[in-house]
Amino acid sequence: GESVGLHLPTLSVQEGDNSIINCAYSNSASDYFIWYKQESGKGPQFIIDIRSNMDKRQGQRVTVLLNKTVKHLSLQIAATQPGDSAVYFCAASNDYKLSFGAGTTVTVRA
Amino acid sequence: DTAVSQTPKYLVTQMGNDKSIKCEQNLGHDTMYWYKQDSKKFLKIMFSYNNKELIINETVPNRFSPKSPDKAHLNLHINSLELGDSAVYFCASSQTGTAPTDTGELFFGEGSRLTVL
Numbered sequence: 468g469e470s471v472g473l474h475l476p477t478l479s480v481q482e483g484d485n486s487i488i489n490c491a492y493s494n495s496a497s498d499y500f501i502w503y504k505q506e507s508g509k510g511p512q513f514i515i516d517i518r519s520n521m522d523k524r525q526g527q528r529v530t531v532l533l534n535k536t537v538k539h540l541s542l543q544i545a546a547t548q549p550g551d552s553a554v555y556f557c558a559a560s561n562d563y564k565l566s567f568g569a570g571t572t573v574t575v576r577a
Numbered sequence: 578d579t580a581v582s583q584t585p586k587y588l589v590t591q592m593g594n595d596k597s598i599k600c601e602q603n604l605g606h607d608t609m610y611w612y613k614q615d616s617k618k619f620l621k622i623m624f625s626y627n628n629k630e631l632i633i634n635e636t637v638p639n640r641f642s643p644k645s646p647d648k649a650h651l652n653l654h655i656n657s658l659e660l661g662d663s664a665v666y667f668c669a670s671s672q673t674g675t676a677p678t679d680t681g682e683l684f685f686g687e688g689s690r691l692t693v694l
Contacts, residue, residue: 510686563632563633
């Protein structure tokens with residue numbers, strides 16, 4: 468199976484600063500990873516994904532880093548904005564199943 | 578147009594009752610899922626159907642019975658509801674990738690909040 472965990476349940480960030488959310492996974496056979504954002508009262512929404520043959524992928528204001536050696540991935544958000552306040556989940560895909568971590572609640576301070 | 582829609586959005590019911598949650602996706606995906614999110618926001622997979630066939634059935638009580646009449650629909654029926662069933666239930670869909678175990682990106686519905694009194 469797969470166990471996915473985030474390092475911090477909450478993160479408070481000053482508006483304009485960069486945010487880093489960390490995640491660890493247990494199964495070295497996991498080959499696809501996704502970060503999701505969940506706003507209050509809504510379903511999780513895709514932010515960015517990365518496959519196991521890559522170690523970095525950039526999107527708009529977001530970067531995902533994958534370290535397969537230590538089974539760790541992180542999500543970096545540049546110039547955090549109030550609209551970035553949400554719960555962030557990392558997920559790892561293995562054996563037809565996407566397993567989610569517990570979520571990190573990001574609060575952006577004005 | 579909503580890609581993954583589930584109904585009802587809210588459901589309040591008494592212990593012991595039977596209830597259903599419906600889900601439909603208009604993305605043409607071949608795989609649909611049910612996830613349960615508890616009060617601590619932990620998302621746990623319950624079931625997965627690929628082309629109407631059950632491929633994942635986690636350790637869920639058999640009071641929960643999914644039904645997939647076609648590729649675009651996956652309904653969840655729950656018998657004899659218990660207090661511990663209170664949660665938000667999310668339906669999701671994906672198009673499986675070319676890699677054997679690749680789920681592809683999951684698209685989620687808005688969730689159905691079930692409260693059992």
